[in-house]
Amino acid sequence: MRTILHIDFNSFFATVEQQANPRLRGKPIGVTGGDRMERTVIGAASIEAKHFGVKTGMHLYDAKRLCPEIILVRGDSDKYLEVTKKFLNIIKDYSPYVEMFSIDEVFIELKNAAVGNSALGVALIIKNRIREEIGEWMRVSIGISYNKLMAKLASNLQKPDGLVVISNQKQAIQILDQIELNEICGIGLRIKKRLNNMGVFSFKDLRLVPLKALLASFKSYGQTLYNMSRGIDNRPILPFFEKEEVKSIGHRHTLSHDTNDQEEIKQLLLKLTELVARRLRAKKLVGRTVSVWYRNSLKVDGGFTGDGMQMTMPYTSDGIEIFRASWKIFHSIWTGDKIRMVGVSISNLKPQNPQNLSLLPETIREEVIIEALDKINDKFGEFTLQRGTLLGTSKMKRMPNPFLSDRRFKL
Numbered sequence: 001m002r003t004i005l006h007i008d009f010n011s012f013f014a015t016v017e018q019q020a021n022p023r024l025r026g027k028p029i030g031v032t033g034g035d036r037m038e039r040t041v042i043g044a045a046s047i048e049a050k051h052f053g054v055k056t057g058m059h060l061y062d063a064k065r066l067c068p069e070i071i072l073v074r075g076d077s078d079k080y081l082e083v084t085k086k087f088l089n090i091i092k093d094y095s096p097y098v099e100m101f102s103i104d105e106v107f108i109e110l111k112n113a114a115v116g117n118s119a120l121g122v123a124l125i126i127k128n129r130i131r132e133e134i135g136e137w138m139r140v141s142i143g144i145s146y147n148k149l150m151a152k153l154a155s156n157l158q159k160p161d162g163l164v165v166i167s168n169q170k171q172a173i174q175i176l177d178q179i180e181l182n183e184i185c186g187i188g189l190r191i192k193k194r195l196n197n198m199g200v201f202s203f204k205d206l207r208l209v210p211l212k213a214l215l216a217s218f219k220s221y222g223q224t225l226y227n228m229s230r231g232i233d234n235r236p237i238l239p240f241f242e243k244e245e246v247k248s249i250g251h252r253h254t255l256s257h258d259t260n261d262q263e264e265i266k267q268l269l270l271k272l273t274e275l276v277a278r279r280l281r282a283k284k285l286v287g288r289t290v291s292v293w294y295r296n297s298l299k300v301d302g303g304f305t306g307d308g309m310q311m312t313m314p315y316t317s318d319g320i321e322i323f324r325a326s327w328k329i330f331h332s333i334w335t336g337d338k339i340r341m342v343g344v345s346i347s348n349l350k351p352q353n354p355q356n357l358s359l360l361p362e363t364i365r366e367e368v369i370i371e372a373l374d375k376i377n378d379k380f381g382e383f384t385l386q387r388g389t390l391l392g393t394s395k396m397k398r399m400p401n402p403f404l405s406d407r408r409f410k411l
Helices: 012-020 060-066 077-091 118-133 148-156 169-176 189-197 203-208 211-218 221-228 262-282 319-333 361-380
Strands: 004-009 029-032 042-045 071-074 098-102 105-109 140-145 163-166 248-259 285-300 303-316 339-347
Touching: 004 118, 004 148, 012 029, 012 042, 012 077, 029 060, 042 060, 077 098, 077 105, 077 118, 105 148, 118 140, 118 163, 140 148, 148 163, 148 169, 163 169, 189 211, 203 221, 211 221, 248 262, 248 285, 262 285, 262 319, 262 339, 285 319, 303 319, 303 339, 319 339
Parallel strands: 029 071, 140 163
Antiparallel strands: 004 105, 004 140, 029 042, 098 105, 248 339, 285 303, 285 339
């Protein structure tokens, strides 16, 4: 019998801001995405703001409509990362088996600990240490169970500051039968809709579907759904430093104004692809699947519409090559309407193999130039040196990824 703890900070970004500034405590606050205060979304809502219906990912206009007195705070990724480091320093005292799930939640496996016994004691100690060593306003919800799936579900059942134990499979099934399909990690709205179309509206319904039918509809993920409905999850704890490299690298940018100016969009895409390429080179990776997406300026049914598409190209870490593919994709999906946001990512990554480098003089010369540009921009900031076509364009800088996909921690 395994003993897994899932520890999840409550309203992490917002609570960190309230801990740092006592004047914000007990008040509805919303942390904005990145460093923007306009034309952006709520990156995190405080517990008080959530009582008004404010949610993560909600546009500022909608958040202010639901909660006119909401206080907007500019996001500070470095501050949140520092809190995460302190949190990890506490966690590592209880087990070397720690998996970072995101910046504000971890899984821990306690070896030789009975579920609900010594594990409960460890959970209470961790809660107290967080308040004492990180801040009195900081709270976490902890779920304890026999696998990762059920531990995460347990931590979501009681918020804020919860502590729930799901000790065995029988209890797990009883709880599963009382919740919605998408309340468990791994079933999003799309999968829920597909299950609904099959006549499956609960985990009790899901257990009645033969495995063969699930595999036919969902391929290999059908086995996962089959197991979920029964509270089964055999995934091991994967320490953060052992995780494989990122599966994709991307950037998106919300403009300060709506535009359908083709030249402006072209320059924006070039900047985004240059940022993507620099991160690829920094990680000594190349990629071959380019994805582009955008959002229109007008809302439809409460949300912004848009489109996206991807295409495959030869492996590269060259910003110009990624841009050419991105521009081709954008042109094929863009309707000409004004847009407010555009994004680019590259996936299907692999390590750059020095043996595959070109020996052509012009290619070698370009690689030397790019290497020099990277060194200068690393030292003095993004786009200190840039392509001439970008001169005079608005500034853009890369913010740290809030889910640690581009940073690692030594436990």
